[in-house]
Amino acid sequence: MSRALPKYNKRRVGIIGGAAAVALSGAIVAGSALAGETSKNNTTAKATTKAATATVNCPAVANRLPAIPASAKAEVDRNLALLNTQIAEANKRIVDTQGQGGPNFVQNAIVGPLKDKRVATINRIATAIGRTAAKPVGLDALAPCTLNGAGAAAAPQAGGNTGNAGNTGNAGNTGNTGNAGNAGNNNGAGTISCPDVASRLPAIPASAQAEVTRNLALLNTQISEANTRLVNTVGQGGPNFVQNAIVGPLKDKRVATINRIATAIGRTAAKPTGLDSLAACTFTK
Structure with a gap:
């Protein structure tokens, strides 16, 4: 047989139930606010990371070309x-290597090599038209x-001034002179050796x-510069x-x-083929 609660017990139950409801509501509100703040922080972090990623900007080539022969x-x-x-x-590599290397890593490992690739590609375009x-x-x-963007302040590496190396006359005909590469031995930097072309x-x-x-002289100069750079960038x-x-x-470059x-040879004689296989060099520590 059930018995009714005394009046004062009913009042206590009502007060306790109300307090619990208020506490639960507060927890829900606080949890929602915290979740919203976390989501906001995550969004901000993602936006910051995206904004901090640099991109490369290169001049257009197509609009600088003359009429292109059908052949x-x-x-x-x-x-x-x-x-x-x-x-x-290059842009993908900038994203994939964020935080690697020193302050000049992007310039040295991505932007500089990109220039060299573009030189070779643009030269092939000019050669194709010139035939x-x-x-x-x-x-x-x-x-x-x-x-552009983060890292843009990194100074470009000096380059392109090696063209005057040709004034050394027949130095390029010595063939293996470019393979010595002993300049890189200082400080244990290693050396770069390349196949002889001459x-x-x-x-x-x-x-x-x-x-x-x-x-041929320029090939030797390029090896010498690479070995010097080995020494200057140790570590x-x-x-x-x-x-x-x-x-x-x-x-x-090679x-x-x-x-x-x-x-040059192919202008007045049979153009030699397969010389590209001599372009790759090896690094010895």
């Missing part, structure tokens, strides 16, 4: 597409790119001798710094230089 159009289009791919890859029409000049000026060339027409000699970047910032860009040698 060269496919090759030109392929290399123009490659220029876009190179930019996309059946006047070869466009001055396109190399479109190779350097700039860095010994792999066919007979050089007299009309091409000066240009070939100049570019910088991560485990792949030397490959990404020095050896890789050196290969791209591809462009070797291509100029082959083109």
Whole structure:
């Protein structure tokens, strides 16, 4: 048999129940506010991360080209597409390597190598056009790119002044002089060695001798500069710094230089093939 609660007990139950409801409501409100703040913070963090990512900005090449011969159009289009791919890859790498290396990591490991790739690609475009029409000049000026956003203050590396190395005359004909690379031995920086090009060339027409000699000398200069850079950047970047910032860009420079040698010979004789296989160099610690 149930018994009714006394009046004062009913009052106590009502008060306790009301207090519990108020406490529960407060917890819900506080939880909602905390969840909202957490979501807001996460959104802000994502936006900040996105804003802090730099991007590369490169000059357009297509609108600087002359009329393209029909015979060269496919090759030109392929290399123009490659220029876009190179930019996309560079931007992806900036995202993937955030926080790596020192203050100049992006410039040394991404923007600098991108310039070298663009030099080689733009040179192929000019060469393709030049086979059946006047070869466009001055396109190399479109190779350097700039860095937008975070890290844009990093100073570009000096470059492009090695062209005068050709004044050394026949220095390039010594072939293996470029492979010594002993400048990199200081401080245990290692050395870079590259395949000899001069010994792999066919007979050089007299009309091409000066240009070939100049570019052979430039190959030696490029190796010397790479070894000097090894010494000057000891301890910088991560485990792949030397490959990404020095050896890789050196290969791209050599591809462009070797291509100029082959083109010079090919103007008045059979153009040598397969020389691109000599572009890659090795790093020895």
